[in-house]
Amino acid sequence: MKIHEFQAKEILRRFGVPTLEGGVARTPDDAVAISRRLGGSVWVVKAQVHAGGRGLGRLVGEVDESVLTRAVAGEPGLPGKGGVRICKSAEEVHAAAQALLNATLVTKQTGRSGSVIRQVYVEAGCRIAREIYLAILLDRATSRVLVMASSEGGTEIEEVAVHSPEKIHKEWADPLTGLGGWQARRLGFRLGLGGKSNGSFVKLVTALYRTYLECDCSMLEINPLIVTEEGEVLPLDAKMTFDENGLFRHPDIEAMRDMAEEDPSEIEAGKYNLSYVKLDGNIGCLVNGAGLAMATMDIIKFYGEEPANFLDVGGGADQTKVTAAFKIITRDPAVKGILINIFGGIMKCDVIAEGVIAAVKEVGLGVPLVVRLEGTNVQLGKKILAESGLAVIPADSMSDAAEKIVAAVRGV
Amino acid sequence: MAILVDSKTRVLCQGITGAAGAFHCKQMLAYGTRLVAGVTPGKGGTFFEDKVPVFDTVADAVRETGANASVIFVPPPFAADAIMEAADAGVKLVVPITEGVPVRDMVVAWRYLQGRDVRMIGPNCPGIITPGQCKIGIMPGHIHTPGRIGVLSRSGTLTYEAVHQLSVLGYGQSTAIGIGGDPIIGTRHIDALKLFNEDPDTDAVIFIGEIGGTAEEEACAWAKQHMKKPLVGFIAGATAPPGRRMGHAGAIIAGGQGTAEAKYAAMVDAGVHIVRSPAEMGRKMAEVLGR
Numbered sequence: 001m002k003i004h005e006f007q008a009k010e011i012l013r014r015f016g017v018p019t020l021e022g023g024v025a026r027t028p029d030d031a032v033a034i035s036r037r038l039g040g041s042v043w044v045v046k047a048q049v050h051a052g053g054r055g056l057g058r059l060v061g062e063v064d065e066s067v068l069t070r071a072v073a074g075e076p077g078l079p080g081k082g083g084v085r086i087c088k089s090a091e092e093v094h095a096a097a098q099a100l101l102n103a104t105l106v107t108k109q110t111g112r113s114g115s116v117i118r119q120v121y122v123e124a125g126c127r128i129a130r131e132i133y134l135a136i137l138l139d140r141a142t143s144r145v146l147v148m149a150s151s152e153g154g155t156e157i158e159e160v161a162v163h164s165p166e167k168i169h170k171e172w173a174d175p176l177t178g179l180g181g182w183q184a185r186r187l188g189f190r191l192g193l194g195g196k197s198n199g200s201f202v203k204l205v206t207a208l209y210r211t212y213l214e215c216d217c218s219m220l221e222i223n224p225l226i227v228t229e230e231g232e233v234l235p236l237d238a239k240m241t242f243d244e245n246g247l248f249r250h251p252d253i254e255a256m257r258d259m260a261e262e263d264p265s266e267i268e269a270g271k272y273n274l275s276y277v278k279l280d281g282n283i284g285c286l287v288n289g290a291g292l293a294m295a296t297m298d299i300i301k302f303y304g305e306e307p308a309n310f311l312d313v314g315g316g317a318d319q320t321k322v323t324a325a326f327k328i329i330t331r332d333p334a335v336k337g338i339l340i341n342i343f344g345g346i347m348k349c350d351v352i353a354e355g356v357i358a359a360v361k362e363v364g365l366g367v368p369l370v371v372r373l374e375g376t377n378v379q380l381g382k383k384i385l386a387e388s389g390l391a392v393i394p395a396d397s398m399s400d401a402a403e404k405i406v407a408a409v410r411g412v
Numbered sequence: 413m414a415i416l417v418d419s420k421t422r423v424l425c426q427g428i429t430g431a432a433g434a435f436h437c438k439q440m441l442a443y444g445t446r447l448v449a450g451v452t453p454g455k456g457g458t459f460f461e462d463k464v465p466v467f468d469t470v471a472d473a474v475r476e477t478g479a480n481a482s483v484i485f486v487p488p489p490f491a492a493d494a495i496m497e498a499a500d501a502g503v504k505l506v507v508p509i510t511e512g513v514p515v516r517d518m519v520v521a522w523r524y525l526q527g528r529d530v531r532m533i534g535p536n537c538p539g540i541i542t543p544g545q546c547k548i549g550i551m552p553g554h555i556h557t558p559g560r561i562g563v564l565s566r567s568g569t570l571t572y573e574a575v576h577q578l579s580v581l582g583y584g585q586s587t588a589i590g591i592g593g594d595p596i597i598g599t600r601h602i603d604a605l606k607l608f609n610e611d612p613d614t615d616a617v618i619f620i621g622e623i624g625g626t627a628e629e630e631a632c633a634w635a636k637q638h639m640k641k642p643l644v645g646f647i648a649g650a651t652a653p654p655g656r657r658m659g660h661a662g663a664i665i666a667g668g669q670g671t672a673e674a675k676y677a678a679m680v681d682a683g684v685h686i687v688r689s690p691a692e693m694g695r696k697m698a699e700v701l702g703r
Contacts, residue, residue, distance in 0.1 A: 109655070138515055140625040140662070143522045143596045158668050175523040216516050245488060245661065246514035275659040279651070290593055290659025291567025291622055294648035295690035298672075301651045302689045310652070312659040315550070315568070343569040343576070345552035346439075374576060376552055398573070399691035 001242045003256045004048040006121040008238035011253070015211040017204060018234055022123035024048070031097035032090050034122040042125025045096040047083035047105050049115035050261045052239060054083035057107030059099065060114055074108035074156075083107070083117070086125065093122065118260060126234070131224035132191055133157055134205070136212045145173045145212065147183070147205065151191050153224030179209040193227065200233040215253060216246025265328050272324040274313055281306025282336040283405055284329035286322070288313050288347060296341045299402040305409060308335045317347060322355035326363050337368045337409035339401055342375075349373040349381030357388045368393060368408035372401035414542040414587040414614070415562070415607040416505060416531070417481065421546045424449035424479035424503070426470065426486055426494045428460050433485035436509075436550050437464070440483075443553040445546050449473040451482075470501040483539065483548050484508040491535060492517035499530045506598070507548050508535035515661075518596040525598070532598025536661065538568035538590035549590070559584015561697060562608040564601060565620035566593045566660065570648060570690070574618045577694025583701075586614040593660025595624075601631035609639055616642040616701060618693050619684060623649030624663045624670040632678035644697045645684040647672045 003011075009019045021038050025031035035043045047054050056078070058071040063080040070078055083105045085096040097120050104114040131153030139146035150168045152160045160167055169190040173179040181202060188194075188201040204225075212220045222235040247254050259267060269276030275290065283300050287293035290312045297307035309332065313325050329338055342352050356371060372395040373381045385392050393408065395401035423440070427433040428450025437460060441447050449467060450460045456468030467473040470482065482498040484491060484507065491510040498506045513535045525532060533540055539549015543556035555572055557579045565571040571590045578585060586608075591599050601621065608614045621628035628647065635643060650672035652658045654665040665671050679686050687696045 138519070138595055140595050140627070141630075143519060145519060161667075175519045213516060216514055218515065243515045243661075245512045246516055248489065249514075277656050277658065279653065287569075289567050289569030290663060291565060291570030291620070291648050292573060292690075294622060294652060294658050294663065295570055295573070295646070297651040298648060299689055299691060307651055310656075310658050343572045345555075345569065345572055346435075346550060375555060375572065397691055399689060402691075 001244055001247060001257055002050045002261070003240055003253070004050065004258065005046065005238055006048055007256045008240040009235070011215060011240065012208070012211060012235065012238060015207050015214070017207045017211065018232070020124045020126060020234060020236070022121055024119050025097055025122055026101065026119050028094045028097040028101065031120060031122050032094050035087070035090060035093045038122070038124045040124050041088060043087045043093050044123045044125055045085045045087055045093060045100065046121045046123065047100050047117040048119045048121055049083070049105055049110070049117055050258070051107050051109035051115050053107035053109050054105065057083045057105045057110070059083070060104040060106060062099065062103070068106050068112065071106050072108060072112050097122070115261070126226070127229040128226045129229045130227040132227070133160070133223045134208070134225045135219065135221040135223070136208060136217070137219045139172060142172055144175065145209070147171045147173065147179060147187065147209065149187055149191055153226070157223070173209065179206065181206070193233070196231045197227055197233060200231070204233050215240070216243045216249060217241065218243045265331060269311070269325070269328055272321055274311060274321060274325050274328070276328060277310040278332070279307050279309050281308045282334050282409060284308045284332065284335040284338040286311050286313060286325050286329060286338065286340045288315065288317060288342050292341065292343060296339065296398070299398055300339065300406065303402045303406040305406045308332055315346060317352070317355070319355040319358050322352065323359040323362055326359035330363055330366070335367060337405045338370070339405045340369070340371045341398060341401060342373050344373060344375035344377065344381070348377045349375060350377045350384055353381040353384040356385065356392070357390060360390050360392070365391065368405065370395050370401050370405040370408065372396070372398060414545070415589070415611050416587065417540055417542050417546040417548055419446070419545040421481050421548070422446050422448045422477065422479045423481045423483060423546070423548055424451060424470070424473045424477065426451045426482055426484045426498065428452055428464070428466060428485070429455055430485055434460070436485065439553065440547055443547040445548065448477040449479050470497045470503065474501045474503060479503065481505040481548060482507065484510060486510060488512035488514065492521040495521045495532065496524045499525050499528050504530055506530060506532045507537070507539050508532070509537060509539060509550055511536040513594065515595060518594065522596055522598070533589065534592040534597060536594045537566075537592030537597070538571060540587065540589045542587045543585050551588070551590070555579060556588065557584040560586050560613060560615040562586050562611070562614040562617040563588035564591065564604045564608070564617060566591055566622055567648075570620055573690065574620060574693045578618070578697065581694050581698050583694070583697065586611060593662055595662040600627045602627070602634050605631055605635055605639060609641060614641065616644070616697060618697060619643045619645045620693070621645065621647045621675050622660070622663050623647070623652050623658065623665050623672050623675070624660070626669060628675040629678040632682035632684065635684070636682035639682070642700045643684040644693060644700060645679040645686045646690055646693055647675045647679070648690070650688070
């Protein structure tokens with residue numbers, strides 16, 4: 001689960017991480033009021049969307065289509081203004097908020113369709129001496145939490161990893177002792193942070209590590225982490241994602257979920273404990289098991305078409321789940337055909353067949369449907385489908401199923 | 413004797429009285445698995461299905477029954493604790509089936525297992541089966557046939573698919589192992605390949621990977637140098653977009669890492685006989701074995 005920057009900073013403050021003062025606005029007048037409350041002479045108005053790359057992104061309608069295409073590619077130095085705007089007067093704050101609010105921001109991470117900006121974060125400006133990259137995440141190779149930092153703040157870490165890997169410094173935390181003070185200190189010195197800055201850096205990294213653990217984060221990325229001209233170390237941006245499996249411990253964080261940022265079909269799927277991801281193709285898939293669901297997407301592509309979704313109904317799918325899954329798939333207007341691929345183990349094929357029939361009867365069937373059943377009670381399952389009187393195209397294997405659905409959507 | 417489990421393996425189940433635990437324990441008993449004990453705190457002294465003794469602690473169960481493997485069905489918030497309890501009691505093989513264990517808990521549990529004489533398969537896995545001898549997990553026993561091909565995959569149903577393709581073509585399996593879809597798992601592809609490589613009863617292995625992480629690449633680098641037996645490989649998720657989690661907690665392409673193409677390239681480099689269609693795993697194996 002993802003949250004917005006302003007929410008991440010709210011959590012960080014709870015753990016004693018120093019942050020710049022700021023506030024959330026949903027109207028230009030609110031934005032101005034916040035800037036007055038903050039005082040000072042420089043403010044930053046930042047679009048709050050879940051996608052990254054906001055600064056380099058561009059607004060639909062503010063620049064022409066060719067610039068938007070380049071924004072999707074993540075190109076720097078484009079004409080026009082981005083999703084993060086520096087303002088030096090109340091008028092500029094008003095204008096920035098006016099432009100950003102309810103506009104669609106296109107970034108490398110949103111794709112051309114972009115994300116609608118529903119709120120902006122107005123933050124006090126500061127004088128930046130240095131920018132650093134810092135992230136805390138799970139290192140799958142060692143099964144430990146990794147703190148990773150680079151002197152190349154502000155740029156994407158993937159770029160740094162390719163072009164100057166020697167600039168990335170890493171410290172692995174032992175789960176039994178936590179991140180050592182010596183590790184945070186060493187990381188600071190490797191980044192060239194000595195003196196007073198090293199002390200603030202150690203304090204900050206220690207607090208970030210605690211936040212990561214105690215909130216069940218899967219990623220805590222600060223890009224950039226800044227050193228001010230006064231030598232203070234502060235997170236300028238904050239991106240937090242959470243381990244869905246740990247959220248049961250954090251109802252307060254769960255409450256920060258912004259449904260407007262998520263795909264409605266994926267929200268609906270979540271209610272039924274279905275694992276669904278919307279894709280760009282035209283063949284809807286309904287499968288049991290994540291591995292087989294990915295393999296089913298792959299075989300559709302192998303036979304020349306694109307999958308419209310990933311959908312795993314899980315091990316204990318019953319009629320309710322199959323019907324819900326069927327509804328979600330058929331709601332997607334891009335779907336021109338559906339492939340159901342079930343390997344019945346504990347879940348019996350005859351039960352699935354009954355579920356499919358009930359779903360088709362309830363939802364209706366406007367596109368070709370190929371069903372491949374295998375495993376426990378497969379003969380009975382096939383018989384039930386054949387005798388249902390529904391226009392279901394039976395298949396005997398994964399390849400047979402993929403060939404049949406591809407042919408059907410092509411009208412062959 | 414295939415790998416890790418056989419007719420002599422003495423299995424206990426943690427969470428035997430829960431709905432999932434009870435259901436699958438009945439299936440395991442029906443398959444012929446030597447299920448010697450169950451553990452449910454507070455239900456010690458009772459019997460499961462009138463014959464399997466239930467204990468309050470894993471230590472009690474091991475002492476009284478000599479159990480040397482544990483299958484875990486306890487709910488996600490308590491799964492890591494159950495894994496550590498089994499390891500502490502001296503169980504040699506721990507198989508947590510539970511899906512949804514928080515990563516934070518697994519980081520600690522995995523660290524706890526280091527330096528102890530115990531192997532973990534999973535979590536979030538279907539388990540392990542040596543056909544005709546021992547089934548530890550949730551896979552349908554009847555699709556398997558005893559034989560000489562090893563099957564290795566993260567997921568359940570995709571493993572069943574491979575097993576089914578082999579069985580239809582007349583190839584039985586030495587052992588089929590589903591290692592789990594989470595980012596932290598006890599037995600990785602490389603570990604399973606090493607075991608199959610040393611097993612005199614395995615002739616060849618179907619090696620199924622999926623997007624996310626670099627465990628397949630790590631296994632391929634090892635296989636290139638050391639694997640003595642033919643491998644047939646498939647990677648699930650070639651059509652998955654970056655940054656999206658495909659069902660399994662670990663199945664995500666992040667930071668440019670974990671793509672199907674990178675994994676296929678590693679497989680080709682290691683001499684693995686790859687298939688791009690998941691329907692071809694069995695046929696490719698038959699072709700490789702020249703029969």
